[in-house]
Amino acid sequence: MAELRQFVGFMLAQEHYGIDIMAVEEIIRMVDITPVPRAPAFVEGIINMRGRVIPIVDLRKKLNVRVSENNESTRIVVVCIQNRRIGLIVDKVEEVIRIEVDAIDKAPGTSPTIDNYINGVARTSKCMVIILDIFKVFSIQEQMALDSLA
Structure with a gap:
């Protein structure tokens, strides 16, 4: 039997994405966000x-x-992410997606920066899902900048 992985499925600009469920702590509704001067x-x-x-990071802007x-x-x-809590704004959270590891294809080459944090693409019964490696979305410098805000 093939190994199953679970992802939290969400949407950004009509595209379906997934993040490993083990990295997700919780999902909340939009709340008032306090702006921070000179933040990225x-x-x-x-x-x-x-x-x-x-x-709070707008994942749409980041990606x-x-x-x-x-x-x-x-x-x-x-x-x-490495003991840092970060909130990611997404358009819509869908469901927990279970995908067999063998069903995750390598992402087609797009650009070196994007290839860094896309683990692959999986076809579900409903759609194609872009699997993000949330641990690679932020550079070390970006993580340090986020640390300074918390």
Whole structure:
């Protein structure tokens, strides 16, 4: 029997993405975000979540996809990357996707920066899902900048 992996499925600009479920701490509705001066362009600001300050990143901006207005479907996916909690704004969270490891194809070459954080592409019964390696989306310098906000 093939090994199954689980991903939290979400949408950015009409494209389907997945993040390993083990990196996701929780999913919350959009809340008021406090802007931070001189933060990187993809950082929307910070929120206070149960006494913890969490930097909020617009994943649409970070991945350079079309940014749409936040609406009722917009969510913040809180992930833990090397003991750092970061909130990722996504257009819509869909469901937990179970994918056999053998069904994840290598991503077609696009650009060296994008190839770094795309683990592959998987076909489900509904759509193609781009599997992100959330641990590689942010460079060391970006992680340090996010640390300074928290």
